[in-house]
Amino acid sequence: MAITLKNEHDIAQMRVACRLASEVLDYITPLVVAGITTGELDRLCHEYMLKEQGTIPAPLNYQPPGYPPYPKATCISVNDVICHGIPGDKTLKNGDALNIDVTVIKDGYFGDTSRMFIVGEGSILARRLVQTTYECMWLGIDQVRPGAHLGDIGHAIQRHAEGQGYSVVREYCGHGIGTVFHDDPQILHYGRPGTGIELQAGMIFTIEPMINAGRRDIRTMPDQWTVKTKDRSLSAQWEHTILVTESGYDVLTVSAGTPARPPVVAATTA
Numbered sequence: 588m589a590i591t592l593k594n595e596h597d598i599a600q601m602r603v604a605c606r607l608a609s610e611v612l613d614y615i616t617p618l619v620v621a622g623i624t625t626g627e628l629d630r631l632c633h634e635y636m637l638k639e640q641g642t643i644p645a646p647l648n649y650q651p652p653g654y655p656p657y658p659k660a661t662c663i664s665v666n667d668v669i670c671h672g673i674p675g676d677k678t679l680k681n682g683d684a685l686n687i688d689v690t691v692i693k694d695g696y697f698g699d700t701s702r703m704f705i706v707g708e709g710s711i712l713a714r715r716l717v718q719t720t721y722e723c724m725w726l727g728i729d730q731v732r733p734g735a736h737l738g739d740i741g742h743a744i745q746r747h748a749e750g751q752g753y754s755v756v757r758e759y760c761g762h763g764i765g766t767v768f769h770d771d772p773q774i775l776h777y778g779r780p781g782t783g784i785e786l787q788a789g790m791i792f793t794i795e796p797m798i799n800a801g802r803r804d805i806r807t808m809p810d811q812w813t814v815k816t817k818d819r820s821l822s823a824q825w826e827h828t829i830l831v832t833e834s835g836y837d838v839l840t841v842s843a844g845t846p847a848r849p850p851v852v853a854a855t856t857a
Contacts, residue, residue, distance in 0.1 A: 588771045590763060592789030597696070597765060598830060601791055604691060604698030605828045605839035607640050611689045612702050613844035614639075619704045621681050625663040629674035632689065633660035642691035645699075645768050654811055662688040662701075664813075669756055669797050669805060669822040671812040681707035684717060686824045690768065697764050699793050700840035701826040712800060713821055718849070719751045720798040720823035725852040727776070727794045731829055731836035735786045741778030744796045747851075754803035756822070759814070761793040764828060788833045795826035 593601065614635050615628060636642045644660035657673075664672035665685040672686075679685070688701035703717045723744045730739040748755050761774030772784055776796040801820025808815065816822050830837040 588784070590771050590784070590787075590790060591765060592787060593765060593791050593830070594789070598789075598791075600694060600696040601698065601765060601828070601830070602839055604642075604693040604696040605700065606698070606842055607642050607693055608689050608691045608698035608700045608828075609840045609842035609845055610640070611635055611691065612687060612700065613842050615687060616702075616704070616844060619679070619685070619687070619706065621679055621706050623679055625665065625672070625674040625677045625679070625685075626659075628663060628687065629659050629661045632687075636660065636691055640691065640693070642693045645690035645692050645697055649768065651769075657812060662686075664688070664822070664824070666821055667816045667819045669799070669814045669816060670759055670824060671814055673810060673812055679706050682709050682713070684709060684713040684821060684823065688824075688826065695766050697766070697768050698840060699764055699768075699826065699828050701795065701824060702846070703823050703825060715751075716753065716798065716800050716821055716823045719748065719753060720796060721825050721846070722849045722851045723747050723776075723796045723798055724794055724825040724827065725849055727796065728827060728829055728836060728838065729852050731786060731831055733786055733788050733831060733833065736781055737772060737774060737783030737786070738778035739780045740794060741775040741783075742780045744794075745777040748796070748798045754799045754801065756797035756799060756803055756805060758805055759797055761795045761826075763790070763792045765791055786831050788831050790831040791828065791839070793826055793828050795824060797822060797824045
């Protein structure tokens with residue numbers, strides 16, 4: 588495993604790319620309404636990246652080994668879609684819960700973040716799952732500091748999710764990021780405290796738990812990208828990109844519209 592510690596220049600560039608990724612979500616938030624298609628949301632995000640930001644959508648034509656090229660600028664995962672939902676002709680309706688996942692490239696650096704949205708009021712089940720998943724992400728983030736271990740992050744997420752009666756998807760994880768989209772280390776969203784590599788200042792990675800209302804089992808669609816819950820239960824995901832600092836952490840994917848830290852996480856700034 589080759590983990591690259593970022594220097595001051597890298598960190599400054601990552602702050603820009605990550606803020607821009609978050610600002611795409613700020614822009615699209617008021618447009619997530621009943622009657623719009625996921626394809627139209629993707630088109631609007633793509634247009635905003637190109638025309639307003641001068642950024643490149645990292646997912647477009649992204650092709651890891653064994654996969655076809657990803658055909659869209661964003662991933663939009665609705666209801667029982669866990670991740671990598673391909674935007675298309677699906678029309679949003681009241682009650683839908685969806686994740687919009689944005690990764691932009693600016694001057695060779697990748698900024699990666701995602702948020703959950705509920706169309707209209709949504710069910711109690713959907714709202715509770717979305718909130719719990721947000722808390723899971725933040726409880727994982729709050730473990731980040733030099734000397735902590737990757738297992739501390741996963742354990743905090745798993746304990747909270749399972750304590751609320753939910754399950755943690757294990758096939759997908761967070762990842763290192765910088766001038767490479769997906770880099771070492773892998774950030775598992777489950778685990779045992781004190782295990783895994785030790786965190787060091789200068790590491791940058793994503794924390795992006797995928798939490799299911801039902802069982803954790805998955806099924807992959809014929810497009811080879813879209814991943815759904817096997818039992819068709821709801822799934823939720825949030826994602827931030829995190830810098831390990833000398834004293835704790837810094838969340839890089841923040842902008843004017845970024846939701847606040849949840850009350851379950853201590854109010855003190857790390």
